[in-house]
Amino acid sequence: MKATVQVFLKPGVLDVQGKAVESALHGLGWPEVSEVRVGRLIEFELPGEAGAVEAEVEAMCERLLANTVIESYRVRLG
Amino acid sequence: MKAAVVVFPGSNCDRDCRTAIERSTGARVEMVWHGETALPAGLDLIVLPGGFSYGDYLRCGAMAALSPVMAEVGRAADRGVAVAGVCNGFQILCEARLLPGALLRNAGLRYVCKAVELEVVNAQTRFTAGFGDRRTVRMTVGNGEGNYFADAATLDRLEGQGQVVFRYRDNPNGSARDIAGIVSERGNVLGLMPHPDRAFEAALGSEDGALLFQSVLASA
Numbered sequence: 001m002k003a004t005v006q007v008f009l010k011p012g013v014l015d016v017q018g019k020a021v022e023s024a025l026h027g028l029g030w031p032e033v034s035e036v037r038v039g040r041l042i043e044f045e046l047p048g049e050a051g052a053v054e055a056e057v058e059a060m061c062e063r064l065l066a067n068t069v070i071e072s073y074r075v076r077l078g
Numbered sequence: 079m080k081a082a083v084v085v086f087p088g089s090n091c092d093r094d095c096r097t098a099i100e101r102s103t104g105a106r107v108e109m110v111w112h113g114e115t116a117l118p119a120g121l122d123l124i125v126l127p128g129g130f131s132y133g134d135y136l137r138c139g140a141m142a143a144l145s146p147v148m149a150e151v152g153r154a155a156d157r158g159v160a161v162a163g164v165c166n167g168f169q170i171l172c173e174a175r176l177l178p179g180a181l182l183r184n185a186g187l188r189y190v191c192k193a194v195e196l197e198v199v200n201a202q203t204r205f206t207a208g209f210g211d212r213r214t215v216r217m218t219v220g221n222g223e224g225n226y227f228a229d230a231a232t233l234d235r236l237e238g239q240g241q242v243v244f245r246y247r248d249n250p251n252g253s254a255r256d257i258a259g260i261v262s263e264r265g266n267v268l269g270l271m272p273h274p275d276r277a278f279e280a281a282l283g284s285e286d287g288a289l290l291f292q293s294v295l296a297s298a
Contacts, residue, residue, distance in 0.1 A: 009182075012229075013182065013227060014182070014185065014252070016182075016183050016184070016185055016186075016187050016252075017183060017187070020187055064136070064144070065136075067137055067140065067173065067180055069172075069178075069179060069180045069227070069228070069229075070180045070182060
């Protein structure tokens with residue numbers, strides 16, 4: 001089973017990397033770009049069916065993969 | 079008086095901390111490797127030094143917070159032993175949930191390395207009693223992710239309970255409410271971004287950091 005975890009700063013948390021990338025895109029001629037967010041993508045394999053491993057992957061996110069003080073995460077299995 | 083400095087792979091201020099504590103207080107300082115599962119007996123102070131533990135992989139301090147020694151540091155903190163995390167050490171304490179909040183990328187995106195003036199917000203803590211009536215002290219910051227963040231309710235609580243210990247006079251990194259250092263609810267765990275270990279004798283431009291080490295070890 002392949003797990004894909006996306007981690008982003010929470011909406012209320014200033015994403016300075018996103019701001020810098022947005023401003024660079026504006027400078028390159030795409031002034032219409034807005035709301036750029038820079039996050040992190042983590043992929044891994046683990047045995048078991050999606051239903052069975054979902055809680056495990058969630059626990060991994062809470063314990064290590066995301067810092068829930070500042071970040072939110074999305075999990076995709078399969 | 080006895081202190082320990084924890085050495086993580088990628089720490090780079092561990093020896094500075096040792097020298098700073100030894101010269102400012104005369105305390106014996108033991109270096110403790112992060113893989114240890116026991117701390118030396120009779121410690122009055124544990125310092126988590128600055129640096130780039132584990133290359134800042136995943137998030138600053140995230141891997142170090144899971145080091146074997148951190149379970150012992152947590153237990154020592156529960157017993158009331160003084161724990162101070164400087165810079166990366168502050169990030170590690172937040173990741174280990176020994177302090178609330180987190181440190182974000184600096185608002186200006188740049189690594190900031192310079193002397194800063196700090197307001198001593200609470201001079202009643204074990205770490206700041208030695209500052210006496212002084213309201214402004216000088217130390218050096220060197221950080222890329224020193225932008226303190228916590229939700230508004232947490233910030234209100236920190237302020238209301240006197241847990242905000244130092245504020246920047248001129249905020250270098252966008253920290254919420256100009257926060258440079260906080261203590262735990264019980265007051266024995268300190269996290270601060272500026273380096274007292276880079277300000278402990280006149281040749282370094284400030285001796286104010288020495289007062290912090292003297293305060294905490296005098297209270298031991």
